[in-house]
Amino acid sequence: MERIYMDYAATAPMLPEALAAYVSAASEAPGNPSSLHGYGRGARSRITEARDALSRALGCRPDELTFTGGGTESDNAALFGAARAQRSRDARRTGIVTTAVEHHAVLHAARRLAAEGFELTVLPVDRAGRVSVRDAEAAIGDTTAVVSVMYGNNETGTLQPIAQVGELARSRGAVMHVDAVQAFGYERIDVGALPVDLLSLSAHKIGGPQGVGALYVRSGTPWEPLLHGGSQERRRRAGTENVAGIAAFGVAADIASRTLETRRAHAEAVREALLSGLRERLGAEAFSVNGDPDAAGRLPHILNIGIEGVSNETLLMNLDLQGIAASGGSACTSGSLQPSHVLVAMGLSSHFCKNSVRFSFGMGNTISQADKTAEIVATIASRLRKR
Ligand SMILES: Cc1ncc(COP(=O)(O)O)c(C=O)c1O
Known part of the structure; x- marks a missing residue:
């Protein structure tokens, strides 16, 4: 049985080049990067190379980047770090503004800050999952400490107007955070x-x-570290660095940046093939796309669909039996019976949220995999509906 992995938004398989960099750093650069001897310097140079690669990919200075233990830590460090720093500069700055469709790494951190006395505003989104700049304008004021709006959504792919919201945040002295x-x-x-x-x-x-x-922390931004201890990462993130992981991240970032257009085009082609296969085999009326259908308004590698009369849990289980991996939403909410907070915020009924599945694509997918997936989804759906 051919196995088909269409859950890249949950995690993407490691690139061979990244894996090679990981193994090389772990085996050939075994020192602690804080040590002054040759072993330490060897490890440190792997981190420096990775930081340089990331800074090129983002157009920032290398010293504006801090390596962390993942996206969740970066989000938490951003929110807690900026909110606390803003409040210590000006006790009136206690506002946190975010959106209802953020990843839980942002939403739960924001709720924690609210429990610590910050004032939280969660902006609604429209049917496509997009926040309105007008709502953001009304919510962001002179007492707002941090505004956090994601670049593109992990469940639907919908892009947010981060440039406009960022302008507003900046004009009112708030720190603008983006989960990218x-x-x-x-x-x-x-x-x-x-x-x-x-x-x-x-x-x-x-x-x-x-x-x-x-x-990424823009130079001069009011921000304080989350972790305290050693002076690693220029005192921004204490703890011995994950040298091999960082080295591999640098290589992956470099490749992602150099091949961005190819990756986009490939993901879009696979997405389109799956969509047209579903229209053909399942019927265009049998399902709907959740999120912005317009390519300019969404990420290319995510397709979230709701299929009338088919529970996502049953569908995903059946797909898994056929070797196809997809997801019911974000990886952390799948497995729970709760409907996705993202789809609920978009105004979908909780019944329909439970009919929704996310397929997400990468370079390992082919058009023929998309065709096969459409065929299998259609077969399972018609079987389930007959029950
Ligand atoms: C938008 C978004 N933010 C944050 C995270 C958390 O990242 P990590 O899994 O590296 O902690 C994810 C992971 O799914 C995500 O999709």
Whole structure:
């Protein structure tokens, strides 16, 4: 049985080049990067190379990047770090503004800050999952400490108007954070040209290893570290660095950046093949696409669909039996019976949320895999509906 992996938004298989960099760093650069001897310097140089690669990919200075333990840590470090720093500068700055469709790494951190006395505003989204700039304008004021709006959504792919919201945030003295975990490697991100102060990345969405991420902190941004201890990462993130993971992240980021157009085009072609296969075999009326259907308004590698009368749990289980991996939403909410907070925020009934599945694509997928998946989905759906 051919196995088909269509869950790249949950995690992408590690690129051979990233794996080679991981093994090379772990085996040939075994020192602690804080040590002054040759072993330490060898390990440190792997980190420097990776930081340089990431800074080229983002258009920032290398010293504006801090390596973290993944996207979740980057999001938490961004929110807690900026909120606390803003409040210590000005006690009135206690506002946090975010959106209802953020990843839980942002939403739960924001709720934690609310429990610590910050004032939280969660902006609604429209049917496509997009926040309105007008709502953001009304919510962001002189007491807002941090605004956090994601680049592109992990469940639907919908892009947010981060440039406009960033302008608003900046004009009112708030720090602008963007979770770019899903967008990085698919959207050309130039932080020099964006009104963004903090930006979160994760290695494992672009073919790097799990458990490594980075936080961009624009020079001069009010921000304080989450972790305290040693002076690693210029005192921004204490703890011995994950040298091999960081080295592999650097290689994956370099490849993602150099091949961005090819990756985009490939993901879009696979997505289109799956969609047209589903229209043909399942019937265009039998399902709907959740999120922005317009290519300019969404990430190319995510397709979220709701199939009338077919529960996502049953469908996913049956797909798994046929060797096809997809997801019911974000990896952390799948497996729970809760409907996705993203789809609920978009106004889908909770019944329909439970009919929705996410397929997400990468370079390992082929058009023939998309055709086969459409055929299998249609067969399973018609069997389930007959029950
Ligand atoms: C948009 C978004 N933010 C944050 C994260 C968390 O990243 P990590 O898995 O590296 O902690 C994810 C992972 O799914 C994500 O999709």
